[in-house]
Each structure stands twice: as C-alpha cells, then as structure tokens.
Amino acid sequence: MAECIECGADVTLHDDLEVGEIVDCSTCGAELEVVDDDPVELDSAPELEEDWGE
Amino acid sequence: MKVGILYSRIRKDEKLLLSELRERDHDVAKIDVRKQRLRLDEPPEAFEGVDVLVDRCLATSRSLYTTEFADAYGVPVVNGADVADVCADKVKNSLALEAAGVPTPTTEVAYTKDTALDIVEDFGYPCVVKPVIGSWGRLMAKLDSRSAAEAVFEHKEVLGHYEHKVFYVQEFVEKPGRDIRVLATDGEPVAAMVRSSDHWLTNAAKGADTAEFELDDEARRLVKEASDAVGGGLLGVDLMEVGEDEDGNPTGYTVHEVNHNVEFKALNDVTDVDVPARVVDWLEAKVESETDTEVTA
Numbered sequence: 465m466a467e468c469i470e471c472g473a474d475v476t477l478h479d480d481l482e483v484g485e486i487v488d489c490s491t492c493g494a495e496l497e498v499v500d501d502d503p504v505e506l507d508s509a510p511e512l513e514e515d516w517g518e
Numbered sequence: 519m520k521v522g523i524l525y526s527r528i529r530k531d532e533k534l535l536l537s538e539l540r541e542r543d544h545d546v547a548k549i550d551v552r553k554q555r556l557r558l559d560e561p562p563e564a565f566e567g568v569d570v571l572v573d574r575c576l577a578t579s580r581s582l583y584t585t586e587f588a589d590a591y592g593v594p595v596v597n598g599a600d601v602a603d604v605c606a607d608k609v610k611n612s613l614a615l616e617a618a619g620v621p622t623p624t625t626e627v628a629y630t631k632d633t634a635l636d637i638v639e640d641f642g643y644p645c646v647v648k649p650v651i652g653s654w655g656r657l658m659a660k661l662d663s664r665s666a667a668e669a670v671f672e673h674k675e676v677l678g679h680y681e682h683k684v685f686y687v688q689e690f691v692e693k694p695g696r697d698i699r700v701l702a703t704d705g706e707p708v709a710a711m712v713r714s715s716d717h718w719l720t721n722a723a724k725g726a727d728t729a730e731f732e733l734d735d736e737a738r739r740l741v742k743e744a745s746d747a748v749g750g751g752l753l754g755v756d757l758m759e760v761g762e763d764e765d766g767n768p769t770g771y772t773v774h775e776v777n778h779n780v781e782f783k784a785l786n787d788v789t790d791v792d793v794p795a796r797v798v799d800w801l802e803a804k805v806e807s808e809t810d811t812e813v814t815a
Contacts, residue, residue, distance in 0.1 A: 482536065484528035484550060497527075510527075514679075515578040517653020517723070518754060518777045 466504040470494035477504060519805045520545040522568040524584055524595075526552050527576045530783040535572070538794040542802075551580050561591040569805045571595040573779060578606045578651055581779055594808060596801070597751035597778045604748045605778035608650045608686050611748065612775075618747035620740060621772045623758075624689040631671040634685035638667045644690040647671070650681055653777075654723035657682075660690065691772060693758040696720055698731055698771075700755045701782050701793060703800040705745035707733055709791040711784065722784040730789045737771055744773045752797060754780030 466475050473491035481487075485498045486509045495509035521544055525532055528548075539546045549564045549571070556562065565571065571588050573595055575581035585602050588595035597605075604610045615622040624641070628634040638645050638661055647670060649657045661667040674682040696714040699722070700707050710733050713726040720726045733741070741755045754777035761769030786793040 480533065480537075482528045482533060482548075484525055484548065485533070486527060513577055514656075515651060515653075516576050517578070517656070518779045518781045 466506050468492060468494060468496065469506055469508065470496075475506065519569040519802065520547065520567055521801065522547045522549050522565060522571040523574055524549050524551050524571055524581075525574045525576070526550060526580060529576070529781065531781050532574050534783065534786060534794040535574070535797065538798045542798060544798075551575055551584050554584075556584070556587045558590075561587070561593055565591060565593050568593060569809070570801060572801070573597060573602065575779065578653070578779070582606055594805070596804065597753070598749065601749040601751045601753075602778045605753070605776050606651060608648055608652075608775065609684070612686075614747045615744060615773055615776070618743055620743045620747055621760075621770070623691050623772055623774055626687050628685045628687065629683060631668075631675050631685070634671050634687055635664070635667055637685075637687045639664070641687065641689055646688045646690050647674075648686050648688060650684050650686050655719040655721035658719060660718050688774075690718075691758050691760060691774070693720075693760070694768060696726075696759075697774070698733075698737070698757040698759070699785065700733065700737070700741050700757065701780055701785055702741050702745050702753050702755055703797065704750045705742035707738060707741055708796045709785055709789040709793055710737075711788050713784075722781075728784050728788050740771055740773055744776050748776045748778070751778065752780060752800065753778060754782075 468475050468489040471492035475489050481498055481501050483498050483501050487496050496506040497509040499505050499507045521539055554562050571593055573581050573585050582602050585595050585599035589599045604614050612625045626637045628637055644660050644662045647659045659670045696712045697720045698712055700710040710731040711728045712731045713720040713722050713728050715726040722728055744755045745753050756775050757771045757773050759768030760772050763769050782793045
C-alpha cells in the first residue's frame with residue numbers, strides 16, 4: 465500500500481512492482497509512477513508525449 | 519549474461535521480459551535513460567559490463583539517441599541505431615521497403631499543403647496522411663474529401679512541429695477490417711496476430727480485437743524481406759491483406775511498416791507461443807554468437 469500523491473488515498477500495489485511502472489489510483493484516477501520500491505515511493509506519471517510508442 | 523534494459527517506463531512488455539531474464543538467472547540491469555548523462559568519450563557507468571543493451575525506450579527520441587551512443591561506445595544494443603533510424607521514420611521505412619522490393623502501399627511525400635493536395639487529388643478519396651514519426655495510430659487521418667484534406671493539411675502546416683510539415687500521404691488500403699502484426703527475430707517469425715476493428719485504424723493501442731494468426735509461406739517470405747530491408751533485429755512487421763479472389767479471400771499482402779521497439783503483450787495474450795521466452799532465446803543466441811566472434815578474432 466502507498467499513498468496517492470494527488471488525493472492522499474491508499475493505492476493498492478501488486479507484489480511484482482517494478483521501478484518505472486505506472487499504477488493507477490483507484491480513487492482519483494491519477495497515473496502514478498513508481499520511483500522507488502523499497503520503500504515504495506510514487507510520483508506523478510509523465511504526460512503522454514508525441515514520440516511515445518513502438 | 520548481463521543485460522541492460524534501457525527504459526523510461528516499465529510496461530507489461532518490459533515486465534514480461536524482465537521476468538523471463540531473471541528466471542534464467544541472467545544479470546539484469548534496469549537503466550532509466552532519464553537519469554543517464556551521455557558523454558561523447560566514454561559510456562555511463564550503467565553501461566559497464568553489459569553484454570547487450572535492449573532498447574525499450576518508450577520515447578522514440580530517446581531510443582534514437584541512446585542507441586547512437588551505445589553504438590559509439592561499442593556496447594552491443596538491440597536494436598541498433600541504424601535499425602531504429604530507419605524504423606522510427608515512416609519515410610525512411612517506406613523507402614527501405616520499396617528499395618528491397620517489398621510490396622508497400624503507394625506513398626508520396628510533399629512539403630507544402632498545395633502539393634500535398636495535388637497528391638491526394640491524384641490518389642483519390644479516401645487516402646491517408648500520417649505523421650512521419652508517431653505510434654499507436656495517433657495523428658493519422660483518413661481523408662474522405664478535398665475539404666477534409668484542406669483542413670487537415672492547414673492544421674498541420676499552421677499548428678504542427680516542423681515534422682508535421684512533411685506531408686506523408688498514402689493510398690488507403692481496402693483491408694478486410696484487420697491487419698497483421700508479426701513479431702520476428704532477424705526475420706524469423708515468433709508469433710503473429712490479427713488486429714480487427716470496425717474503425718479504419720486497427721492498432722491494438724486503439725482497442726482493436728486481437729487473435730492469433732497463422733502465417734502462410736508468402737507472409738513469412740515478406741516478413742523476412744521486410745526485416746532484412748531495415749537491418750534485422752527484434753521487430754514488429756505490420757502487413758495488410760490485399761486483393762480478393764473469387765471466394766472473397768485476400769490474394770496477397772502489403773507491408774505498411776516495420777517497428778523497431780515492438781510491443782508484444784497483446785500478442786503474448788493471444789498466442790500459445792511464449793513470446794518473452796522466444797525473445798530471450800534470441801538474445802542469448804545473439805550474445806553467444808558475438809562472444810564467439812570476439813574470441814575467434
């Protein structure tokens with residue numbers, strides 16, 4: 465469990481969490497980036513950029 | 519082997535890859551490219567000791583430059599900078615396919631709105647305009663009329679980044695409501711799927727339905743040729759079925775693009791093939807072959 469930096473709600477995390485992964489806050493819908501996993505630290509995920517993709 | 523995963527976001531694709539590499543006890547270094555300082559004369563510490571870098575950068579710009587640096591440092595990277603350069607740009611991609619004799623949709627490029635309009639008038643409606651760099655079906659436009667074309671071109675000319683002033687105009691291919699994505703390693707198909715949608719865009723990222731697809735010999739040949747055309751590697755080759763026989767079945771294929779930073783989570787979900795395992799098999803073989811070459815030399 466970690467705290468959403470946008471709304472303060474608890475964010476449920478799965479076991480195989482990876483730094484660099486994006487998780488959603490089920491309360492406010494914010495996209496959050498996992499910036500550390502020990503302990504878990506979340507930050508706002510970057511906005512979609514035009515050159516993203518495959 | 520030690521594998522450096524170049525990333526800025528860990529998608530499900532990267533998690534699948536990381537999991538497979540770790541299960542095989544490979545030494546895996548996750549390298550967040552946003553934190554790297556790329557010097558001209560020597561590699562960053564994060565690149566030290568890696569047998570191969572795997573470019574999984576979400577941003578094309580970062581992919582292009584990081585692979586250039588890796589090449590300059592002499593650190594093996596898949597896919598290499600040359601492959602990324604051709605695949606990232608639709609103009610270069612189309613030119614490579616054409617030069618290799620791979621069937622690809624008729625395409626013309628213009629630099630002004632008026633000349634682009636001349637092209638669409640010649641092609642007839644509908645036709646398609648695409649950004650030269652872009653993914654997931656974004657900013658693609660199906661032009662159904664001259665007035666639509668005028669509006670789209672004006673927006674691109676006035677509002678766009680300079681790359682949007684390169685008008686990449688393509689014939690509209692009457693595909694049977696689906697296209698085909700093939701994941702291939704050096705031209706050898708790993709698995710394939712069809713992406714179906716009522717919408718003219720059939721990207722998985724746009725929510726298209728996906729299902730496994732059995733490639734015939736013709737499709738396999740084209741995948742190999744398309745892969746060779748861009749320099750090989752771990753690639754996503756996109757084909758559309760064209761033509762129609764008396765029973766209504768397609769008679770051939772056209773290759774519309776080859777992707778160098780291929781996503782495979784959707785493919786892995788629909789096929790019995792263990793896609794990340796096959797990718798890691800290929801990586802292991804590649805590293806082993808390069809190590810053998812070094813020893814021999």
